Amino acid sequence: MTLMPGNGPATPPGQPSEPLPGLSVPAAGRGGSGVLNILLIAAAGIVLVLVGLFLFAALGSEAFILCGILALIPLGICLLGLHWIDRWEPEPRGAVIFAFLWGAGVSVAITLLLGSTVNEVLVMLLPLTPADVLTTVIQAPLVEETAKGLGVLMLVFVRRSHFDGPLDGIVYAGVVGAGFAFTENILYFSVALFEAGGVGLQLGFVFVLRGLLSPFAHVLFTAAIGLGLGIAVARPGAGRIVGGLAAGLAAAVAGHMFWNGGMALVADDFFVFYFLLQVPLFALAVGGVTWLRRQERRLTGQRLGEYAAAGWFTPAEVDLLSTPGGRRQALNWAGAFGAKTYMRSFIREATNLALTRQQLVNGRDPDKNTAREHRLLTELTRTRTQLLGVAAAGRRW
Template identity: 40%
Template sequence: MLPPPRPDRRPALRRWLLVALVTIGFASGGLSMLLLIDDQSGLVATAFGIVLSLVVVGIVVPVFLWLDRFEREPTGMLVFALLWGACIATFSASVLNNLGSILLDPMQSHHSSAAVWLAPVIEESMKGLGPLLLLFFKRREIDGVLDGMVYAGLAAAGFAAVEDVVYLAAGYANAGDQGLFSTFLVRVVMSPFAHPMFTVCTGIGIGIAATSPHWWQRLTAPLTGWCCAVALHCLWNIGAVLSDDGWLLFYLVLQLPLFVAFVTLIVLARQHEAKLISRELGTYVDAGWLSGPEVVMLSSIKERRYALAWAERHGGDEAVAEMRELQDAASELAMVRARLDRGDSSPPVVRSEHQLLELVSQLRVRFLGTALYRYYEDREITVPNAVNQK
C-alpha cells in the first residue's frame, strides 16, 4: 500500500515568510525613524516625545475601533494599517520630504513652500498606500466606505503619532519645557485628528472601489479620494503658515469646523452601516432564515450589548462567545448580501452567502425560544417597523 500523501506545507510556509518580511520591514522603518529623531533632538527629547504622543494613539485609535463595531475587521489587517502609518509612511515621507525640499528649493530659503505644496502630496500618498495595498490583496475583507475609513484612519493615526514625536522632541530640544508644552497643546490637544481627517477621504475612495461593480469606479474612486485628502492637507498647511501670529483664529475658522464635519461624517457612516445591516438581513426574514427580533438585535449596537449581557447571565462565557460569533457572522452576511444586491454574483460571493447562512442557522439555535427573543416580542418590535426597508 502506498503511503498517504504528505500534507502540502507550502501555503503555511509562504504565510509565515510573508509575516516575517512584513515584520522586518515595519521594524526597520520604525527603528530608522527613531534613530533619525534621536539624531535630531537627542535621547531625552525623543523619550518625552514618545510618551506624550501616546495620547494621540489613546484618543484616535479607539474612535476608529468604535467605527468598526458592527462588522469587525481582521485584527491583523487593522494592525497592519496602524503600523504602516507609524513605521513605513513616516520614514518614507521624511526621506521624500527632505529630498523634495532640496530639489524644490536648493538654497532652503522658503521652507513654507515645501510644507504647503510638497508635504501634503508625499504624506497623503504614503499614508494611503497602506490601505491601497489592503485593497489589492484583501479586497474581499473591505465591505464598503466605512471599512475604507477605518483602515485609512488607523494608518493616519500611526503616522500622526510618530510625526508628533518628531515635533515634540524638537520642541523640547529647542525650547525646553515651554517648547514641549506649546507643541503638545497645539498638535496633541487641539488637533489630534488632523491627519485622520485628511486620509479618510482616501479611505472613502478605497471603500467605494472595493465594492463597486464598475471598473472605472474602482480606478477613479481612490484617486478622487486622494485628491480630496491632498487638498484638505494643503488647506490646513496654508492656514498654519498664514496664522503664525493668529493661531487661535486659524483654529476657530478652519480647524474646528473641519473637526465638526469629520465627527458628523463618522457618525453618519456608522448609522448608514446599521441601516444597511438592518435592510440586508431583513431580506432573510420571509424565507425563515432569521426572525424580526433577531434582525433588530443584530442591527443595533445597544441591542447587541443587551444580548451579550443576557447571554453572559444565562450561559456564561460559552454563550457570550456564541452570541458574539452570531453577531459577527450576521454582519458579514449582510455585507455579502449587499455585494449581491450591487450585482456582484461571482462564485466566491455566492458561496460566502451560503456558508454564512449555514453558520448563522447553527449559531441561532441555542437562543431560539429563550427569554431573549420574548424580550423583543413583548416590546412589539416587528419587521415592518424596524427592518423591512426594501
Template identity: 40%
Template sequence: MTLAVCAGLTLCALVVGAVIHDETGTGGFWVGLGLATVPLPFVVLAVRWLCAVTPVGWRAWSLAFGWGACVATLVALTVNGLVVQWLTDQPARLAPTQPDTLELTLIAPMVEESAKAGALLVVWLRGMARGHGVLVGLAVAGCAAAGFAFTENVLYLGTAFAQDQRLGVWGLWDSATVVTFVVRMVLAPFAHPLFTGLAGLGFGLAVAFGPTLGRWRPALPLVGLGLAMALHSVWNASTSLSLFGFGAVYLLVMAPLLGTLGWVAVTVRRRELRSIRRTLNHYVAAGWLAPGEPAALGSPGARARARRSARRAGGAAGARAMAEYQRAATELAHLRNDAARGRVPDDFTGRERALLHSLWTHRAFASPTTLATAHAPARASGHAPPPSTVPSG
C-alpha cells in the same frame, strides 16, 4: 505572511526610532514617546465606534496603525529630505526650526498623504466588502493617520524638549514642549486623520459604488487623495500666517470639514445598522435566525454584550465563535441588500451558502447568548445562561 509583515514593520520601527533618537536625544525621545501616547485611547474608541458593525478584525487595524507609524513615516522622512535637497541643493532637516516653504506646502503633503494612503491601497487590493466601504475606508485612514501622527508627535515633542533643555527653559509659558503639546495634541489632534480621511472616503465610495462606476472607479480614490494633499497643504501653509490667518483657516476650513466627515460617518453607520436589522428578517422567516436576533445583531451595544458573554461562557473559543457568527450575519445582510438593489455579484449563491453554513455552525452556541443579552444590559454584566453547545478549539 503575518510574520513577514510583523518583521517588516519592526524593521521600519527600529530605523525610524533610531533616526528620531539621534535627533532628540535620549531624554527627548522618551518624553516625546510618553506625551505622544496621550491621544491613542481616543483613536481606539473612534475606530471601535466606526467599525462596530464591520467584519474587520484587530489585525487589520493594527496593520494600518503600524503602516502609518512605521512605513509611511520612514518613507516621508526619506523622500521629503531627498526631494528638497534635489530641488534646492540644500539638505532638509528632520524637524527644521524654520521650515522650508516648498517642503511644507508642496512636498510634505504629497509625500505624506501618498505614504499613508498605502494602507488604504493594501485593503483595497485585498478586497474591501462593498457594504462596508465607507466606514472601513474612514477607519483604515484614521488608523494609518493616527500612527503617522504618533511618530511625528514623538519627533516634534522630543525635539521641543531637547530645545528646552539646551536653553534651560522650564517655565510653563516659555516652554517649547508645552507650546508644541498644545498645538499638536489639543488644538489639532484631528489634523492627520482629517487629511487622510478624505482619501479613505474616496476609496470607500469607490468600493460602495464600484459596479455603477465602471472604468471611472479608480477616479474616486485619486480625487480623495488629491483633496487630502490640498487640505494638508493649506493647513501647513496656515502655520506661517498671523494668528488671525491661522484662526481663520482653523475655524472656516478645518472645523467644518471635520464636522462634515463626522456627519458622513454617523449617517453611513446608522444606515448600515438599519439595513442589517431590516434585511436579516428575511433569514428569520427562512428559519436561519431566531426572532429578535436581527434587532440584536443590528445594535452595537447588544453585539458587544453578546461578545463579552460569549467569552465568559466559552473562553477564547466562545469569543471567536460569536465574532464569526456576527460577521456572517452582517455579511449576509449586506449581500442580500446589494442583491435587492440590483447589484448581484456573480458568486452570490456560493457566497450566501458559505455564510449560511458559517451561521449555522455557530448557531447553537451564539444564538442563545445573543438573545439573552439583547435587551438586558444589567444581566449581561453577569453570567450568560449556559449555551447548548460550547465550541472547542
C-alpha cells in the same frame, strides 16, 4: 446561490437545512491570505523598528522615550475615536495592525527618503516660491498623503472582503493617519524639547497644539483617501478604484495644504484659524461619519431581512442584530447564561453576512462572495446551536 445576469442576485439560499455547495472553497483562500497578511505585517513591523532605531540614534534615549510617551496620548485619543466609528462592524485585527504599522513606519520612511528629492524638483519647477512654503505647504502634503494613501490602497487588494464601504475605508485610513501622526509627533515634540533646552513651556505649548487641540488632523486628511476608495469598491471595476484613489488623494492633499498654510491665507492667529475653520470642519466630519454609521445599520437590517424571508433568521433576531439597543439586549441575555462570547460571534457573523450580501447585490466578486456567503451561513448555524446549547444548560442550573 448564483448571480443572475441582468436581473440582480438570486434570493438567499432557502431553509437552514438546505445543503450548501462549495463550502470547502474559501478555506484554501483564507490560508493563503493569512500567510500573506502575516508577511505584510512582519515587513511593515521591520520598517517601523528601523524608523524607531533611526529616531533613537538621532534624538537620544531620553528625548526619544519622553516624546514617545507624550505622543501616545494623542494616539490614544485617535484610536478611541476610530474604535467608536468601527464598533458596528469591527475590522479584522490583523488589517488594523498593518494599517498602524504602515502609518507609523512605512509612510514615515517613504517621507524621509523622498521628501528632499521632491523638494528639489519643486524648487526647479517653482523657483520664485519661498522655501518654507515649498516644504511645508506643497512638498509635505504631497509626499506624506501619497505615502499614507499607498497603505490604504494596499488594503483594498489584500483585505478586499473586509474593505466593502466608506466606513471601512475611513477606519483603515484613519489608523494609517494616526500611526503617521504618532511618529511625527515624536519629532515635533523633540524639536521643541531641544530648542528650549529641556522640558518647559515650549514643549507644553506644542503638545497642547498638536496633541490635544488637533490630534485628528492626519486622521482627517488620510480619511479622505479611505472615503474615496470605500465608495469606489462598493461596486466592481478597476477604473472606479483609480478614480476613488485620485479623488481621495486630491482631497487629502488639499486639506493638508490648507492646514499647513491656512494661517497665511485666512488669519495669522492660530486660535482664530482653529476655531473659525478647523472646529466646524471637524464637526462636519463627525456628522458625516454618524450618518454613515446609521446607513450601515439600516443596510444590516435590510439585508438580514432578506435572509429572514428565506428562513435563516426570525424577525425577532433581525431586530436584535440590526439595532444598537437590540445588540445590547442580546448580549445581556447571553451574559446571564455565560454565553456572551457566542453571542458576540453570532452578531459579528450576521453583520459580515449582511455586508457580503450587499456586495452580491452590487455585483462585486460574485463567485468569491457566494462562497463566503455559504461559509458564513454554516458558521452562523453552528454558532446558534452552540449559543442555544449553553443557554439551555444555564437555565437548567
